[in-house]
Amino acid sequence: MSAPRRALRLPRQPGVSGWAAILPARAPCPALAGRQTADVAIIGAGFAGLSAARRLAQLDPALRIAVLEAGRVAEGAAGRNTGFMIDLPHDLASDDYAGSGDDRAQIALNRQAIGFAAEAVEELGLDAETFAPAGKINAAATEAGERANRGYSAHLGQLGEAHEMLDAAAMREITGTGFYRAGLFTPGAAMIQPARYIRGLADGLAARAGRVTLHEDSPVREIARAGDAWALQAGAGTLTAPRVILAVNGHAESFGFFARRLMHVFTYASMTRALTAEEAARLGGQARWGVTPADPMGTTVRRISGTGGDRIVVRSRFTFEPSMTVSDAQVARAGRLHDRRFAERFPMLAGVGMAHRWAGHLCLSRNGVPAFGEVEPGIVAACCQNGLGTVRGTLAGMAAAEATLGRETGRTRALAGAEAPARLPPEPVASIGANAYLRYKEWRAGRE
Ligand SMILES: Cc1cc2nc3c(=O)[nH]c(=O)nc-3n(C[C@H](O)[C@H](O)[C@H](O)COP(=O)(O)OP(=O)(O)OC[C@H]3O[C@@H](n4cnc5c(N)ncnc54)[C@H](O)[C@@H]3O)c2cc1C
Numbered sequence: 270m271s272a273p274r275r276a277l278r279l280p281r282q283p284g285v286s287g288w289a290a291i292l293p294a295r296a297p298c299p300a301l302a303g304r305q306t307a308d309v310a311i312i313g314a315g316f317a318g319l320s321a322a323r324r325l326a327q328l329d330p331a332l333r334i335a336v337l338e339a340g341r342v343a344e345g346a347a348g349r350n351t352g353f354m355i356d357l358p359h360d361l362a363s364d365d366y367a368g369s370g371d372d373r374a375q376i377a378l379n380r381q382a383i384g385f386a387a388e389a390v391e392e393l394g395l396d397a398e399t400f401a402p403a404g405k406i407n408a409a410a411t412e413a414g415e416r417a418n419r420g421y422s423a424h425l426g427q428l429g430e431a432h433e434m435l436d437a438a439a440m441r442e443i444t445g446t447g448f449y450r451a452g453l454f455t456p457g458a459a460m461i462q463p464a465r466y467i468r469g470l471a472d473g474l475a476a477r478a479g480r481v482t483l484h485e486d487s488p489v490r491e492i493a494r495a496g497d498a499w500a501l502q503a504g505a506g507t508l509t510a511p512r513v514i515l516a517v518n519g520h521a522e523s524f525g526f527f528a529r530r531l532m533h534v535f536t537y538a539s540m541t542r543a544l545t546a547e548e549a550a551r552l553g554g555q556a557r558w559g560v561t562p563a564d565p566m567g568t569t570v571r572r573i574s575g576t577g578g579d580r581i582v583v584r585s586r587f588t589f590e591p592s593m594t595v596s597d598a599q600v601a602r603a604g605r606l607h608d609r610r611f612a613e614r615f616p617m618l619a620g621v622g623m624a625h626r627w628a629g630h631l632c633l634s635r636n637g638v639p640a641f642g643e644v645e646p647g648i649v650a651a652c653c654q655n656g657l658g659t660v661r662g663t664l665a666g667m668a669a670a671e672a673t674l675g676r677e678t679g680r681t682r683a684l685a686g687a688e689a690p691a692r693l694p695p696e697p698v699a700s701i702g703a704n705a706y707l708r709y710k711e712w713r714a715g716r717e
Pocket of ligand 1 (some may be wrong): 279280312313314315316317318337338339340344345347348349350351352353354355364477487488489490516517519520536537538585624628629630632651652653654655656658659660661662667
């Protein structure tokens with residue numbers, strides 16, 4: 270019998286995500302209390318955990334499913350990201366996102382995940398502010414950025430994927446700024462308001478009262494064998510279930526799974542206060558758009574409108590953090606970079622300050638593979654989304670649900686068939702090396 274696994278670390282969220290802050294207050298689901306049982310227990314209510322719950326309920330509506338979330342729904346990375354659900358290769362370690370594996374297979378899987386999200390949105394009656402199949406733009410601000418876009422375009426051409434090159438005038442028409450000299454539009458991405466999407470998914474599941482139970486403020490501190498089942502100790506309660514889906518992304522390592530094989534990377538974002546009508550008019554362009562940088566180490570920008578008003582979100586900087594958290598000083602330092610990136614792009618908005626700043630935890634593997642599959646009898650991991658968790662987390666959740674019920678699908682074969690995450694060099698070599706590499710790549714990305 271394996272020894273109990275205790276969580277050595279629990280998630281700590283640096284700063285308040287603007288995406289959640291601009292939404293109306295929401296009453297959390299009750300924390301786990303007393304002794305409870307379920308047919309399947311899911312740890313983590315992000316893209317992976319909630320998608321797993323939804324897929325399980327689809328496959329077997331009679332199942333009793335319980336989801337345990339350490340904090341509040343949409344407080345973690347799932348509600349702190351920039352909301353690009355991308356169908357195409359999105360290799361953050363490359364110079365232009367071009368993938369190096371079987372891109373056609375990955376694209377097909379990514380589209381299954383986006384399709385699953387679109388279906389959920391339709392069924393739950395969520396609106397276009399929450400999920401919009403709007404496509405996205407790789408924006409280029411420099412000659413090097415344009416070169417990267419041309420390289421990516423050639424790669425997409427080889428794959429037979431539709432895309433459109435945009436000139437500086439088209440970019441200004443969309444974004445209102447003359448900062449970008451070119452863009453590469455691809456139609457298959459969906460843009461989400463991440464906190465709104467995750468809340469919608471969670472509340473839709475919680476409405477299946479009696480079948481799906483969601484417990485917030487319920488950090489799992491211990492996973493222990495209890496006969497043929499697993500006992501999860503969380504807060505003031507214990508949940509016992511024969512089958513468990515571990516959907517905690519990098520925190521899989523906190524329980525000792527995939528030890529020294531997961532790279533814990535943080536990225537940082539800031540959101541402006543709401544623009545006045547006069548400022549929005551001065552900016553011009555469309556009311557909603559999103560651009561990823563032509564160089565993966567550059568700056569992502571979104572313009573949003575609707576709930577919370579007209580605002581701009583800036584995301585930039587990656588740091589490698591084996592401690593799985595960052596300090597307020599790091600968030601503030603990244604914030605100063607965001608302010609510079611914002612001022613370069615939006616000189617017409619001088620004086621508009623940031624209302625929210627935050628950071629969030631990504632999990633990558635050195636070889637770009639997920640941490641997926643049965644890690645103990647009855648426990649399936651759906652972790653390590655390699656920076657594209659809106660899509661790969663959804664996919665891993667779907668596949669984990671299928672694997673848990675013994676169903677074999679193209680998704681389970683693809684994820685379970687991937688090689689294991691590669692071992693990392695020892696500390697402090699890994700941290701020093703990774704952070705030096707990230708700073709170099711950020712310097713090289715320059716104004717992008
Ligand atoms: C600023 C930023 C921008 C990003 N932009 C994008 C983007 O545009 N597109 C994209 O695809 N991805 C993006 N990402 C990455 C994306 O957010 C993640 O890859 C994704 O959230 C991973 O999904 P997940 O469900 O696997 O894990 P998470 O979303 O991290 O969910 C895991 C959940 O498990 C919970 N948990 C952990 N430990 C425990 C425990 N012991 N007990 C109970 N619960 C626990 C956590 O609280 C968390 O809610 C971005 C991330 C950040 C931070």
